[in-house]
Amino acid sequence: MLDEALRELGRIDERQARIVELKYFAGLSEEEVGAVLSLSRATISREWQSARAWMYRRMTTGRIPQA
Amino acid sequence: MTDDRSRWPRVKEIFHSALACAPDQRAAFLRDRCGEDDALRDDVESLLEAHEDAGRFAEGPAIDALDSDEFLLHGGAPALAAGAEFGAYRILAPIDAGGMGEVYRAFDTLSVRGATRRGLNRLTHARTCAM
Numbered sequence: 610m611l612d613e614a615l616r617e618l619g620r621i622d623e624r625q626a627r628i629v630e631l632k633y634f635a636g637l638s639e640e641e642v643g644a645v646l647s648l649s650r651a652t653i654s655r656e657w658q659s660a661r662a663w664m665y666r667r668m669t670t671g672r673i674p675q676a
Numbered sequence: 677m678t679d680d681r682s683r684w685p686r687v688k689e690i691f692h693s694a695l696a697c698a699p700d701q702r703a704a705f706l707r708d709r710c711g712e713d714d715a716l717r718d719d720v721e722s723l724l725e726a727h728e729d730a731g732r733f734a735e736g737p738a739i740d741a742l743d744s745d746e747f748l749l750h751g752g753a754p755a756l757a758a759g760a761e762f763g764a765y766r767i768l769a770p771i772d773a774g775g776m777g778e779v780y781r782a783f784d785t786l787s788v789r790g791a792t793r794r795g796l797n798r799l800t801h802a803r804t805c806a807m
Contacts, residue, residue, distance in 0.1 A: 636740050658695070
């Protein structure tokens, strides 16, 4: 279920899906994720925050926002 | 009409700005930023709710969540536990099990050790191997 949500996130925001993979599945710190993706820690932190909220919403409500 | 992919950067940006607002100013901020676009406002609001409700969700690495059986879809213990090494792979989490075997999410430790740019690029792709 988490895997499916991650795949869907990857379709709308590939960079955020990579951040989730590295931080959550691989257990890297935000600094390490930043080093892998050549992004600042602040960017990782921010992107993680909205990616996590998106994943949580997807898993608890099944909602995929439609425009 | 936009699809999720084109809409998401805007939703995300408003979400982050709303989080930076004092809670009692968020509603006015969202009205101002979303204007007549009710769908956009609903989208951001539900994301903010999810953020509030998420608690400790995914705050620690997935390996720590294994005790809760979050990833084990079928009954029975997997043959390999998180952290176990299988050849060049380090097991991160069991994903599924069936008649043909078990599926794990694993890291290719060779590409990690290589630590070259190419290795790191490979590392950033989900590596799921069937055994």
